[in-house]
Each structure stands twice: as structure tokens, then as C-alpha cells.
Amino acid sequence: MTHDLASSATAARAVAPSQLAWLENELTTWRAAGILDDMQAQAIRGRYVAVRRFSLTKLLLFLGGAFIGVGLLWLVASNLDNMSPLLRFIVVTLVWLGFVATAEILAERRAHRVADRSENGTPVVGAFRLLAALAFGAVVFQAAQSLHVPAYEPKLVGIWGLGALLYAYAVAGVSPLAVGIATITGWYVWHVVEQAQDGMGFVLPVLLAAVIAGAVAVVHAGRWRPSFGTLWREASVLLTLVGLFVAAFPYVDVENFVWSVPVVVGIVTALVAVAVAVVLGTGNARLEPVAPLIAAVAGILLVLWEPPDLGPDAVGAEGYAHALISVAVYVVAAGWYAVVGVRHDSPRMTFIATAALVLFTTVQSFAVFAPIVAGATLFLVLGVIFLGSGYVFDRGRRHLVANLEGASA
């Protein structure tokens, strides 16, 4: 028996302390109910060991990966005067290929693979794939620098994003996908803003990107690489909330907006993506791609609606209406995403939605009420607004969660 316990202890699975606490609690209940005897409970408990180190390792590896990636980009950005342009490009390309090869060699080695035989490797592999995706950006920018073409150009970011997305899908890596989504979105927004240079020129591409990301997430969900679906969904949530956040400001409006080719292509792509996602989705998932679309329409209307400017110390009735409706739109959007986060067991999404709501309420309150309410009164008014919106938001969330649980039971 001692030998059994010892061997099970050596093969103990590392779990999070909270999971172990839950298990211990359950074991006590089972023992009390007579389902297990003490020996069995002890044997089960012996199979697990609480490990907190894992997340720290992960953090360190990702931080290390990000730092080296940023450093590499920086190295390229600052001039490497000692080398010829061609040699610089070759060095950066070799570094990139080195990261790609290292990631795949590590992923191939059994010791570095996760127990569930999935193709996604451990955090080490993830960190190297992150580096490879970042290093590809360095290759693109080094090529531009070596050929003396301007590096301040959205197309370079676009090509970097395209390359990162291709790489992410080829190796099924979540970390390069994050780089890919961020860069390709950055490229599109930059591209449109450059031509429009007004509020709509920022809000519209962000919301369109959110619609497309939401549709891609639905197509992924439960079908092909669900972990990719999660990331696309989170990107969609973040973009929707950022877009609506900016759209809600009274001074974000339409001044120089032009119907450029990328805007039209973006709108058509977004509508097609939503249609495809609705057709491919099943059950409640059909609603998911429609939500960012509704949010996009609401955001565009908020930008188009420009309350009259009554000077710095006054807010007119229309100004209040604009603020209240934008708050209402934001609360509904954040609430919806908090619920979607609960449905998908994604605390990260619920956190994004809640944090965005808090930030939004703070900024809106200061933007609208600060000019007319002074000092202590301002804080009292803000406190009441926070408590009120927090209470309504939490109540609504719980109500919806209870309904969802009731429906699934």
C-alpha cells in the first residue's frame, strides 16, 4: 500500500489549488455519504498535487516571449549601422525561422506536449510561436528598412497580420492567432482612419472588425479548433466595447468621412460573414453574430447623432438624451457579453464586459456631468450612478443566468 501511494504520488497530476480545494470538499462529502471509504478518498486525493508554479511559469514565458519580440522589433527600428541592409534582413529572417523551427521541434517532442494529445503544445511552445509571429513582423519591417521605403505604413502591418494568421492556422497556435487578430485589425482601422481622419473613420472599422470576428468565432465554435473560436469571440467583444465606447462621446462625429474602398469592402465582408455564421450556427449560437451587428448599427447611429454644442458649461436636453441613450446601449451590450461569457464558461469575457462598463460609466459621467456639477456634488452624483448601474447590471446578469440555467436544466 505504501508502495502504491508512493507511485501514485510520483505520477500526481498538477492541478490549481482552487481545483484541489474543491476536490477535497467533494471527497469529504462523498466520504460522509458513504460513497467512498477513507482509503479510497486518500488514494484519489493522492493522485493530485496543487501547483501554483504553472501559471507563474506561463506568465514568465509569455513575458519573456513578448519582451524578446518587442526587443527584436526595436532592434530593427533602431539602425543596425554596422551591417549592410541585406545582411540585416538575412539576420532577422534567420532569427524568425529559428523561432519557427524551435517551436515546432518543441511541439514535436513528447515531453513538451500536453497530456491530451492535442496539437497545441505547452506554454513553452506557445511562447516560441508568439516569438515567431512577432519576429515575422520584424522581417517585414526590416525588409522595408533595408530597401529604404517608409516603415510608417499600414500595409506593412497588414502583411504582418496576414502572415501571422496563416502561421497560426497552419500550426494551430493560439498565441500567433492573437498577434494575427491584433495586427490585421490594427491594419484595417489604420487604413480607414488614414483616409477619413474623423470619429466615424475610427468607430466604423472597429465595429466592422468586431462583427467579422464575432462571425468567425461562431463558425469555429464546436466545429473546428474551438480554442480559436474563443479568441475570436473575445476579440469581437473587446472591439465592440471599444467601438461603442468611442461612439458614445458627444464630440465624436462625421466630418471628413469618405466612402472609401476598404470601408465598402469591410461592410460587404461583415454582412457576408454574419450571413454565413447564421447559416452555419446552431441554436442560440445563431444569435451571436447578430449581436455585434446590432451594436455596430447602434454605434454608427450614435456617431451620426450630434447633439448641439451649447458651450463648455452647459448640457442641453439633447445632450442628456445622447448620454443616456449611449449609456443604455453600452449597458445592454456589456450585459449581453457578460451573459455570453457565462454561457461559454469564459470568465475572461465576463470580466472584459464588466470592466468596460465600469470604465465607460466613469468616463461618461465625467464627460457629461463634470461641466455642470462641481466638487463634492460631482462625487456624490457619480457614486449614485455607479451604485445604480452596478446594481442594475448585476441584477440583470443574475436574472439571465438563472433563466439560462433553468432553460438548460
Place this chain on the structure above:
Amino acid sequence: MTILSSRVARVAAVALVQLALVPVAVAVRSRPG
């Protein structure tokens, strides 16, 4: 071994496509105007 060879082929193919994208990025920019 099959996994290895297909993985190597996939990664090599995508790296080549990525490399081919680099001149596209630079060429578009170096066009006059």
C-alpha cells in the same frame, strides 16, 4: 513520423508563403505616388 513530415511540410509551406508576402508589402509601398 508521418505527423512529423506533414508538420514539417505544413510549416515550411507557410513559411515560404510568409516570405513571399514580404516583397508584396514592400513592392506596394515603393510604387511612385
